[in-house]
Amino acid sequence: MTAWEGSREKASDGFTGEVAGLELADVIQLNVQNRFSGCITFQYQESKGHVFFRDGQIIHAEEGERVGEEAFYAIVAWPAGQFGLQPNVTTTRCTIQKSCQHLLLEAHRLVDERRAGRPGTSQPVPADASARSVGAGNVLERLRGIPGVTHAVIQGKDGTRVRDDGYEGEALAGQAAYLMLVGSQLGAALRTGDLQRAAVQGTTQHLLLLANKSHYLTVLIRPENEVGVVETEVKKALARGR
Secondary structure, three states, X not given: OOOOHHHHHHHHHOEEEEEEOOHHHHHHHHHHHOOOOEEEEEEEOOEEEEEEEEOOEEEEEEEOXXXXXXXXXXXXXXXXXXXXXEOOOOOOOOOXXXXXXXXXXXXXXXXXXXXXXXXXXXXXXXXXXXXXXXXXXXXXXXXXXXXXXXXXXXXXXXXXXXXXXXXXXXXXXXXXXXXXXXXXXHHHHHOOOOOOEEEXXXXXXXXXXXXXXXXXXXXXXXXXXXXXXXXXXXXXXXXXXX
C-alpha cells in the first residue's frame, strides 16, 4: 500500500480532464498559483502518475517504480493523457523540496537532452557559478531601470534565480519556465530547434524572454510600452554588462 491510499475513499470529490501536449504543465502551474492541496493523477496509455501538492508546493510524485523528482520528470515528458484533480487525497511522504519553476525548467532541459540524443543528468550549475557568469547584480539594476520594465529575472537553466529571492521574481520565473516548456514543444513540432526568444503581448502586461546556452532572461513590461523598443534597450544593457 502506498503512503496515500488511506485517503482514496474521498478521491471522487475531484474532477477529471484531458491533457494534450502543453496542457500538463499548465495544469501544474495553475494549481501551484491557486495554492492547491491534494493530488493530481495523470494517465498516459498504460502509465499512471501522481503529483502531490501542499499549499501550492509540490511535495511528492510517483510514477511506476519512480518517486520524487525522477517521477515528476517522467510525467511531464508525456505528450498527452488524462488528469484527475483530487483535493482530499493526502500523503505522508515528502520527496521533493524544489520549487515548481525549478522542476519545470529541469524537465525541459532533460527533454531537450533526450531529444538531442544525450543522456540526461540532474546536476544543476552551481548558483555561484551562474552569478559569476552573468555579472547579475549590475545587469539587473540596469534592466529594471529601463522605461517600461516593471521587473526582470535572470535564471540558470537549472531554475536557480540570480540575485532575486522575492515573490515577484519567483512568479516571473515560473512564467518563464512554462513559456520555455511551451517553446520546447513547439520547437520539436515545427523542427525549429531550441527557443531563443519569445514575446507575449497582453492587455495588462507584456512578457519578453531571451535565452542563451546557460541562462534565461525574463522581462515584464507595462502594457503601454512597445515590446520591440524595450527589447532594444534590454539588449543594449546586456551588451554593456559583458
